[in-house]
Amino acid sequence: MLADQPQRAAARLLSWIEDEDPRAVAALQATWSRTGNGYVIGVTGPPGAGKSTLVDCLAVHAAAQGHTVGVLAVDPTSPFSGGAVLGDRLRMNGAQQQGVFIRSVATRGHLGGLTATTRYLVNALELLGCDLVFVETVGAGQGDVEVVQLADTTVVVEVPGLGDEVQAQKAGILEIGDLLLVNKSDRPGADRLAQELLSAVELGEPRDWQPPVLQVTAIEGTGIDAAWDAIADHRVHMEAGPLADDRLARQMRELEQQLQQQLFRDRMVTIGDDALRSAAERVLARRSDPFSAINRLAN
Amino acid sequence: MGGKIRVLIAKPGLDGHDRGAKVVARALRDAGMEVIYTGLRQSPEDIVSAAIQEDVQFIGLSILSGAHGHIFPRVLELLKEQGASDIKLIAGGIIPDDEIPKWKEMGVTGIFGPGSSTVDIVDFIRAQSGA
Numbered sequence: 028m029l030a031d032q033p034q035r036a037a038a039r040l041l042s043w044i045e046d047e048d049p050r051a052v053a054a055l056q057a058t059w060s061r062t063g064n065g066y067v068i069g070v071t072g073p074p075g076a077g078k079s080t081l082v083d084c085l086a087v088h089a090a091a092q093g094h095t096v097g098v099l100a101v102d103p104t105s106p107f108s109g110g111a112v113l114g115d116r117l118r119m120n121g122a123q124q125q126g127v128f129i130r131s132v133a134t135r136g137h138l139g140g141l142t143a144t145t146r147y148l149v150n151a152l153e154l155l156g157c158d159l160v161f162v163e164t165v166g167a168g169q170g171d172v173e174v175v176q177l178a179d180t181t182v183v184v185e186v187p188g189l190g191d192e193v194q195a196q197k198a199g200i201l202e203i204g205d206l207l208l209v210n211k212s213d214r215p216g217a218d219r220l221a222q223e224l225l226s227a228v229e230l231g232e233p234r235d236w237q238p239p240v241l242q243v244t245a246i247e248g249t250g251i252d253a254a255w256d257a258i259a260d261h262r263v264h265m266e267a268g269p270l271a272d273d274r275l276a277r278q279m280r281e282l283e284q285q286l287q288q289q290l291f292r293d294r295m296v297t298i299g300d301d302a303l304r305s306a307a308e309r310v311l312a313r314r315s316d317p318f319s320a321i322n323r324l325a326n
Numbered sequence: 327m328g329g330k331i332r333v334l335i336a337k338p339g340l341d342g343h344d345r346g347a348k349v350v351a352r353a354l355r356d357a358g359m360e361v362i363y364t365g366l367r368q369s370p371e372d373i374v375s376a377a378i379q380e381d382v383q384f385i386g387l388s389i390l391s392g393a394h395g396h397i398f399p400r401v402l403e404l405l406k407e408q409g410a411s412d413i414k415l416i417a418g419g420i421i422p423d424d425e426i427p428k429w430k431e432m433g434v435t436g437i438f439g440p441g442s443s444t445v446d447i448v449d450f451i452r453a454q455s456g457a
Contacts, residue, residue, distance in 0.1 A: 031409075032408070032409050034378050035378055035409065035410065042332075042381045045329075046329040046330065104360075107356075108358045109358040110354065110356060110357060110358045110359050110360060111355060112361045113361065114363045114365075116365075116380075117364060120372075123375070128379055130379055130380060131362045133330075133360050135330075
């Protein structure tokens with residue numbers, strides 16, 4: 028497939044995966060043994076926190092260290108039209124100039140911060156030779172913690188000035204961040220936010236890895252070296268032990284979820300619309316209760 | 327195919343008037359397309375490289391500075407070099423009427439000047455994509 032144009036081939040494979048085109052499955056089956064060599068860094072945080080700018084800085088830094096870097100930047104799909112304006116690339120000029128492969132990805136109705144197929148998009152970038160993949164989530168709220176399911180290292184980006192929202196989000200954030208970055212640290216309130224995050228981390232149960240809290244100003248490139256070093260430290264920590272177990276647990280969950288969907292689809296086809304309709308009629312006419320109807324359909 | 331229509335919208339050259347590009351991006355979004363908006367001052371090299379990575383079917387360029395005489399041929403040439411001539415080039419902005427036949431012959435698929443309706447642009451892209 029377009030062997031002399033690896034970027035086009037990878038880009039087309041990414042589209043097939045996103046479109047759930049059967050050719051994606053065939054391509055991934057044929058190449059699966061060559062995937063799995065990328066380290067995934069998830070970057071999440073509220074809208075406007077500066078995630079794209081930060082990913083740009085980190086990607087440039089990593090590329091300069093000799094990594095082949097890929098970026099997946101997720102933005103929301105409009106629930107009304109199914110369309111999307113994907114603007115993360117706007118902030119990634121530096122990475123683009125360094126030859127980093129950047130792909131803008133629309134959620135296409137998937138909730139949780141990523142998309143239904145992001146896992147396989149990472150594999151497509153691995154086939155292109157990327158050994159480091161940044162996955163930037165949509166502007167995330169408290170429940171959008173799906174990135175942990177995908178990332179080897181999760182970076183949570185916060186900004187000063189969100190006031191009480193920050194307070195409210197702390198519990199979720201501290202659970203998923205391997206590294207907490209206070210971006211826009213040239214703004215008032217940044218020191219205090221960093222202090223609050225740090226004391227919240229220290230209040231928690233001691234863990235093998237205590238998430239560091241660092242201040243950065245991505246737009247000026249300030250603090251990026253230290254942030255990168257912290258990511259590298261976490262990677263060393265993970266690769267010294269927890270990573271294998273972590274990846275196994277994530278793969279099990281991944282398989283379980285996809286198996287669930289497939290079994291569900293197959294079973295629903297077997298049951299059929301007619302049986303579903305007559306069960307619904309019986310329930311509405313009070314000739315059956317819903318619990319017995321479900322039991323009958325499921326067995 | 328059944329895939330989404332993806333369009334890259336860029337503003338090459340040095341003028342900063344991006345209102346038109348934004349209006350078109352929004353109209354395509356509302357028509358259910360995925361628009362990759364790359365913003366101001368993009369070089370032809372940036373544009374073609376982004377279009378390939380994003381696997382778009384269309385590149386939409388908005389140029390009001392008169393730089394199109396340099397940018398159209400360069401973008402078309404780069405697409406050809408990269409084996410990506412299947413990506414269609416569409417343009418908006420200030421393109422003199424008497425030049426339009428020349429650019430279309432050279433490979434610019436559609437040209438939409440001031441006053442064009444977004445409905446026409448959406449319909450044109452749909453028709454060209456075969457959707």
